[in-house]
């Protein structure tokens with residue numbers, strides 16, 4: 001009944017085409033969400049992802065005032081620190097578009113000395129946006145944008161980590177991240193897998209082996225393989241040809 005749909009993989013031969021198609025995809029998701037609910041809820045990752053979003057800058061039709069932006073994961077560092085995903089997204093995208101400040105939801109760094117409290121506070125921020133936790137078991141993001149590290153981690157869900165089996169919390173802290181900085185928060189699988197859409201964005205030959213393992217060998221259970229939104233949710237992969245070099249998984253031409 002709630003069997004996840006198969007991931008949709010699209011590979012692009014040039015970077016401009018990837019960036020433009022991703023922006024068009026996001027715009028369509030935004031349009032559908034605003035038509036239904038009058039707003040667009042989206043979660044951003046850090047790493048290499050924000051640079052792929054430049055197709056949104058200056059694009060007609062983006063209703064920035066309707067966006068509610070959260071982070072799929074965040075490093076527990078000051079918001080203007082070079083390791084902060086919020087800082088990265090702000091410098092690459094948010095500072096260049098007319099998004100109201102109040103529509104962006106960063107972590108509360110004042111709680112940094114207690115990562116669990118910080119994660120709980122971020123969960124409360126989500127509850128305020130999405131409804132009471134009791135009435136809505138998990139929030140349904142309109143779109144979650146994810147990257148994948150070479151080890152197959154996504155958001156701050158790392159291979160072999162106990163957080164991979166979190167079933168209850170919306171947001172969890174991690175204090176032993178194998179990739180620095182050690183202290184972070186992350187959306188959990190129940191949240192990611194309740195999203196209406198999840199889009200992975202991946203580029204470069206250094207991700208080719210990871211993509212092969214994630215899509216051709218999901219039984220290995222790498223964190224990115226476990227992202228399978230329940231129906232009618234859908235997971236999309238936007239990759240370049242270099243990243244797609246080794247994968248056997250069938251590719252689908254891009255269409256909106």
Ligand SMILES: O=C1O[C@H](COP(=O)(O)O)[C@@H](O)[C@H](O)[C@H]1O
Pocket residue numbers: 044045046047048049073074075085146147148149150153154155156179
């Ligand atoms: O640490 C992180 O890594 C992942 C992957 O980063 P990438 O640079 O290999 O794309 C990223 O998606 C996540 O948000 C970040 O905190």
